[in-house]
Amino acid sequence: xxxxxxxxxxxxxxxxxxxxxxxxxxxxxxxxxxxxxxxxxxxxxxxxxxxxxxxxxxxxxxxxxxxxxxxxxxxxxxxxxxxxxxxxxxxxxxxxxxxxxxxxxxxxxxxxxxxxxxxxxxxxxxxxxxxxxxxxxxxxxxxxxxxxxxxxxxxxxxxxxxxxxxxxxxxxxxxxxxxxxxxxxxxxxxxxxxxxxxxxxxxxxxxxxxxxxxxxxxxxxxxxxxxxxxxxxxxxxx
Amino acid sequence: xxxxxxxxxxxxxxxxxxxxxxxxxxxxxxxxxxxxxxxxxxxxxxxxxxxxxxxxxxxxxxxxxxxxxxxxxxxxxxxxxxxxxxxxxxxxxxxxxxxxxxxxxxxxxxxxxxxxxxxxxxxxxxxxxxxxxxxxxxxxxxxxxxxxxxxxxxxxxxxxxxxxxxxxxxxxxxxxxxxxxxxxxxxxxxxxxxxxxxxxxxxxxxxxxxxxxxxxxxxxxxxxxxxxxxxxxxxxxxxxxxxxxxxxxxxxxxxxxxxxxxxxxxxxxxxxxxxxxxxxxxxxxxxxxxxxxxxxxxxxxxxxxxxxxxxxxxxxxxxxxxxxxxxxxxxxxxxxxxxxxxxxxxxxxxxxxxxxxxxxxxxxxxxxxxxxxxxxxxxxxxxxxxxxxxxxxxxxxxxxxxxxxxxxxxxxxxxxxxxxxxxxxxxxxxxxxxxxxxxxxxxxxxxxxxxxxxxxxxxxxxxxxxxxxxxxxxxxxxxxxxxxxxxxxxxxxxxxxxxxxxxxxx
Numbered sequence: 115x116x117x118x119x120x121x122x123x124x125x126x127x128x129x130x131x132x133x134x135x136x137x138x139x140x141x142x143x144x145x146x147x148x149x150x151x152x153x154x155x156x157x158x159x160x161x162x163x164x165x166x167x168x169x170x171x172x173x174x175x176x177x178x179x180x181x182x183x184x185x186x187x188x189x190x191x192x193x194x195x196x197x198x199x200x201x202x203x204x205x206x207x208x209x210x211x212x213x214x215x216x217x218x219x220x221x222x223x224x225x226x227x228x229x230x231x232x233x234x235x236x237x238x239x240x241x242x243x244x245x246x247x248x249x250x251x252x253x254x255x256x257x258x259x260x261x262x263x264x265x266x267x268x269x270x271x272x273x274x275x276x277x278x279x280x281x282x283x284x285x286x287x288x289x290x291x292x293x294x295x296x297x298x299x300x301x302x303x304x305x306x307x308x309x310x311x312x313x314x315x316x317x318x319x320x321x322x323x324x325x326x327x328x329x330x331x332x333x334x335x336x337x338x339x340x341x342x343x344x345x346x347x348x349x350x351x352x
Numbered sequence: 353x354x355x356x357x358x359x360x361x362x363x364x365x366x367x368x369x370x371x372x373x374x375x376x377x378x379x380x381x382x383x384x385x386x387x388x389x390x391x392x393x394x395x396x397x398x399x400x401x402x403x404x405x406x407x408x409x410x411x412x413x414x415x416x417x418x419x420x421x422x423x424x425x426x427x428x429x430x431x432x433x434x435x436x437x438x439x440x441x442x443x444x445x446x447x448x449x450x451x452x453x454x455x456x457x458x459x460x461x462x463x464x465x466x467x468x469x470x471x472x473x474x475x476x477x478x479x480x481x482x483x484x485x486x487x488x489x490x491x492x493x494x495x496x497x498x499x500x501x502x503x504x505x506x507x508x509x510x511x512x513x514x515x516x517x518x519x520x521x522x523x524x525x526x527x528x529x530x531x532x533x534x535x536x537x538x539x540x541x542x543x544x545x546x547x548x549x550x551x552x553x554x555x556x557x558x559x560x561x562x563x564x565x566x567x568x569x570x571x572x573x574x575x576x577x578x579x580x581x582x583x584x585x586x587x588x589x590x591x592x593x594x595x596x597x598x599x600x601x602x603x604x605x606x607x608x609x610x611x612x613x614x615x616x617x618x619x620x621x622x623x624x625x626x627x628x629x630x631x632x633x634x635x636x637x638x639x640x641x642x643x644x645x646x647x648x649x650x651x652x653x654x655x656x657x658x659x660x661x662x663x664x665x666x667x668x669x670x671x672x673x674x675x676x677x678x679x680x681x682x683x684x685x686x687x688x689x690x691x692x693x694x695x696x697x698x699x700x701x702x703x704x705x706x707x708x709x710x711x712x713x714x715x716x717x718x719x720x721x722x723x724x725x726x727x728x729x730x731x732x733x734x735x736x737x738x739x740x741x742x743x744x745x746x747x748x749x750x751x752x753x754x755x756x757x758x759x760x761x762x763x764x765x766x767x768x769x770x771x772x773x774x775x776x777x778x779x780x781x782x783x784x785x786x787x788x789x790x791x792x793x794x795x796x797x798x799x800x801x802x803x804x805x806x807x808x809x810x811x812x813x814x815x816x817x818x819x820x821x822x823x824x825x826x827x828x829x830x831x832x833x834x835x836x837x838x839x840x841x842x843x844x845x846x847x848x849x850x851x852x853x854x855x856x857x858x
Contacts, residue, residue, distance in 0.1 A: 202730035
């Protein structure tokens with residue numbers, strides 16, 4: 115059964131139609147990636163899943179429940195957490211406090227175990243525990259953003275461009291960890307990326323978005339082999 | 353002097369241009385403010401023109417600018433010190449003349465003073481020598497080592513402050529508790545301390561809204577007013593006692609906080625500030641115009657004084673059926689008892705405010721306020737309800753404002769809308785900002801500086817505000833982020849604390 119089902123979603127910014135009828139689904143246990151150029155609407159789709167902005171038309175079902183009209187903060191309580199575009203950590207709060215904020219929807223009894231789990235995945239965060247989050251490097255901040263989302267014990271994790279502005283070596287590390295989160299923690303991952311090569315290699319399935327429409331879909335390997343995808347997103351870059 | 357500036361010498365004509373430019377600006381600024389004056393003559397009010405003041409103002413500006421140019425070009429320390437001394441003399445002359453209120457041409461007062469008598473000559477010379485010395489030595493360029501030393505010192509002070517916050521706080525509390533014993537018979541000292549304490553409490557209350565939740569509120573005085581009027585009206589119309597009205601005033605103020613909160617939920621920064629400013633004014637204007645209820649501009653007078661927890665009264669003539677505080681305690685009647693009691697009352701209220709704030713910061717709601725200040729979108733995506741979080745910040749901040757207001761009403765015995773002008777909001781906000789956003793001890797320091805000092809130096813009359821302004825500018829120059837401007841993580845992991853101790857032991 116599909117965990118997240120998006121049916122004919124249209125989203126507007128004022129008069130501008132950013133999403134023009136999106137249909138896609140994410141099955142339980144999968145890593146699904148959405149690739150596309152700048153301004154295609156990838157982040158908009160991710161944010162629409164979180165209810166900010168809300169979809170004008172269409173339905174978004176999470177485990178059979180329509181969430182397209184719910185306010186953002188209630189959607190998280192269902193088990194969806196996201197690491198937003200640009201990381202959006204709390205720069206003047208410490209790493210520990212940031213992680214506490216992530217756990218704010220959860221029962222405090224899980225906190226210590228979850229903290230241990232996040233530190234296992236990102237040992238760097240443990241070293242930085244009392245440091246102000248804003249003083250860390252981009253890669254560390256991205257780890258913190260993902261760690262913060264994990265503290266909310268999600269069953270579906272939405273990741274928006276975790277590779278943005280980060281050194282290639284660290285990108286590789288972060289993608290390894292995403293794989294680990296999916297495999298070992300049984301968290302379903304919906305990954306939005308511009309870095310198509312890495313994302314498609316990692317993902318079970320992928321979608322390609324152009325101008326607010328889904329134009330292609332298939333398994334990660336299929337899309338990687340697809341000449342159109344290669345021409346548009348892979349050649350030149352890699 | 354230093355050769356670093358030698359390459360950037362400006363030509364003579366450029367300097368003249370620059371001086372002329374500043375002379376014109378000085379003329380424009382001074383001609384209306386200093387140059388024209390209304391004089392009370394037997395025939396009625398007349399306009400008098402004070403060209404001498406304008407001239408001196410322009411003169412001191414030009415001389416001062418010249419001193420800056422000399423400094424910039426690195427010509428001579430001696431010359432710049434002389435110029436600064438001259439400018440200071442001009443400014444002094446201007447003030448003396450300004451006070452004289454005389455439109456006849458008179459010889460410079462400074463000359464009069466310098467050559468009037470031997471003693472005044474000595475005083476003048478001493479004054480000049482001091483100004484000269486300050487100008488001469490303060491212009492000395494700091495070597496890299498000295499700069500390093502001074503930054504080291506300030507970071508040392510910071511470290512000392514950080515590691516001893518609790519002790520400093522405790523010493524402060526003890527000082528304020530024994531304060532009436534130190535100045536027990538000095539009525540004005542107790543009055544001043546009570547006033548400062550009111551502002552400390554207001555500062556702490558506003559700190560919840562501005563410092564923690566990051567919602568810039570320019571109308572905080574509205575809640576202060578709501579608290580004061582709710583106590584005054586409840587006690588006059590329903591004959592309720594202060595102790596019953598205090599929580600009610602808090603509840604009323606908190607509900608006004610929520611009323612203000614709802615329409616401004618989506619606003620941030622400047623827009624929020626303007627709306628809250630408007631709200632503060634609305635409350636004040638309603639108080640002025642709703643004559644039947646509030647007495648309008650006449651205010652409400654003879655508000656009931658608080659009793660000693662309902663056990664005893666503080667007045668000399670005790671009404672039937674109750675006893676005096678002196679009789680209860682077995683001491684002689686003194687009018688100071690009530691003042692000292694009021695002082696302890698506001699001290700207790702302020703400490704409660706502080707305690708609650710400190711506790712709230714450690715609770716999820718306080719953490720949510722701080723996170724909301726940092727990033728609202730991230731907060732929402734983590735499952736925090738921004739509506740409730742913001743409203744609770746407004747409500748709790750307003751509640752403490754209401755408590756302070758009720759106290760203000762019972763202390764003054766008389767309230768009118770005049771006590772709740774925008775200036776009050778500005779002063780409270782200035783206390784929070786100057787103290788360093790979110791710093792509790794900073795608020796105390798800033799309240800003492802902002803309220804205590806101007807009151808203490810009331811003898812300086814109109815120069816008081818001048819010095820006050822200069823002080824504000826100085827703080828903004830040297831401590832632009834507030835007197836105590838750093839935020840520590842509220843909670844450190846126990847583990848890291850142990851590690852720290854271990855590290856120190858090594």
